[in-house]
Amino acid sequence: MxxxxxxxxxxxxxxxxxxxxxxxxxxxxxxxxxxxxxxxxxxxxxxxxxxxxxxxxxxxxxxxxxxxxxxxxxxxxxxxxxxxxxxxxxxxxxxxxxxxxxxxxxxxxxxxxxxxxxxxxxxxxxxxxxxxxxxxxxxxxxxxxxxxxxxxxxxxxxxxxxxxxxxxxxxxxxxxxxxxxxxxxxxxxxxxxxxxxxxxxxxxxxxxxxxxxxxxxxxxxxxxSRICPGVTVKLRASGVPAGLFGQAPKGDTLELAVSGEQEIPGLVRRMVEAGADVYHVSAQLPSLEDIYFQLTAKETKKQPQGPLETAPKQEGSL
Ligand SMILES: Nc1ncnc2c1ncn2[C@@H]1O[C@H](COP(=O)(O)OP(=O)(O)O)[C@@H](O)[C@H]1O
Ligand SMILES: [Mg+2]
Structure with missing residues (x-):
């Protein structure tokens, strides 16, 4: 029951x-x-x-x-x-x-x-x-x-x-x-x-x-997986060739959107093979906040929501 x-x-x-x-x-x-x-x-x-x-x-x-x-x-x-x-x-x-x-x-x-x-x-x-x-x-x-x-x-x-x-x-x-x-x-x-x-x-x-x-x-x-598929990967590295991933690093940090964690080893390999030194990699999964705002994005543009307390993104360091 x-x-x-x-x-x-x-x-x-x-x-x-x-x-x-x-x-x-x-x-x-x-x-x-x-x-x-x-x-x-x-x-x-x-x-x-x-x-x-x-x-x-x-x-x-x-x-x-x-x-x-x-x-x-x-x-x-x-x-x-x-x-x-x-x-x-x-x-x-x-x-x-x-x-x-x-x-x-x-x-x-x-x-x-x-x-x-x-x-x-x-x-x-x-x-x-x-x-x-x-x-x-x-x-x-x-x-x-x-x-x-x-x-x-x-x-x-x-x-x-x-x-x-x-x-x-x-x-x-x-x-x-x-x-x-x-x-x-x-x-x-x-x-x-x-x-x-x-x-x-x-x-x-x-x-x-x-x-x-x-x-x-x-x-x-x-x-x-239904509403916010994908992972944001943050990399801290030096010596990343300009345009390797179609974008310039901000300082020593690069932020890339990928479809899932399975893409991360390949990313790191490409960087290393291109001569970069990688110091830190983190994968950020969407939080409930991201999911909620993704769902209400259209409405929110039209009309502000009531107070909703939100969470920091969940981060898993590799
Ligand atoms: N006794 C009531 N009479 C008329 N409208 C009400 C009453 N109680 C709640 N509402 C309205 O119903 C809607 C939902 O309210 P509520 O269930 O309290 O939402 P929440 O708990 O999510 O804040 C709101 O628009 C609120 O103004
Ligand atoms: Mg209530």
Missing amino acids: NAILIEKLSKTYPGGCRAVDSLSLSLEPGEVFGFLGPNGAGKTTTVKLLTGMLAPTSGSSRVFGIDPAKAPEQVHALSGIVTEHAQMYDHLTGLENLLFFGAVFGLSPADCKKKSASLLERLELSDAADKKLSAYSTGMRQRLSLARVLLHEPRVLFLDEPTSGLDPESAQNVHSLIRSLAREQGTTVFLCTHQLRYAQEVCTRYGLMEKGTLLAEGTLSELR
Whole structure:
């Protein structure tokens, strides 16, 4: 059974905004799916549809076979949902909040205490366990909110911008937790983010959204070969004869586009045989950023996109 199955799902808000437009997707159990796109792409609306907080205008979805539009409480029982704005109780401490929400999910007080202590430690909140939530920073709230939804060991996690507002170290921590949940417990993760750099570190597959439409989906290597095939090779060398590759080196650096890594040894051989000394060769594969902008290039020229945090190119030195 699919963990998540979405078929031609659409949502038009009163007022006419078509936030999600005929979206179809399926996720296998244990996948960490990155649902990516700038603000306004329709990510949060999709999460609200998948968790029964909104009813679709047309189309349907299933979470482990359950229709969230018909049985939202059954979807909630097997899901953990972290939204951008964590709703918890300011006048309770971090630990009291966890004990409260654990009780709501039917955990025994002893079990809940044990799990809370371990999650607080894992999310580096042990020192803040007895502080009131009103004294928590945004990042601490976000991490506590993640601890809260992990108490009942959900089969699927919906994470809507879980690392926005977190410093890089805390974001890293949250990501390693997400990765290990998927790896060790087989938790399925539906991760919405506009932070492409983080997504590339965490996810096993991606869906790229723009204005309610799914532009493409696949693993990074599938997206690379479908949308941005080729590799950029950077060479640092001296004594390269002018015009060897039809272009003059910039200083001692030469940048060449090739169809794949298999062309690199031949390039280096040609340079050496032409009398050049080669000091460094690196192959740059297209990042998610490159892929996204390649897909939206035409649209971007017409109309600027919302904020989208991007990644440095992935570089593999030879
Ligand atoms: N309650 C609402 N009423 C009307 N339009 C909305 C509502 N919520 C979101 N939208 C619109 O739907 C589109 C998608 O929003 P959203 O799903 O929040 O995108 P994202 O999470 O990718 O930023 C945006 O154009 C947004 O303005
Ligand atoms: Mg959103």
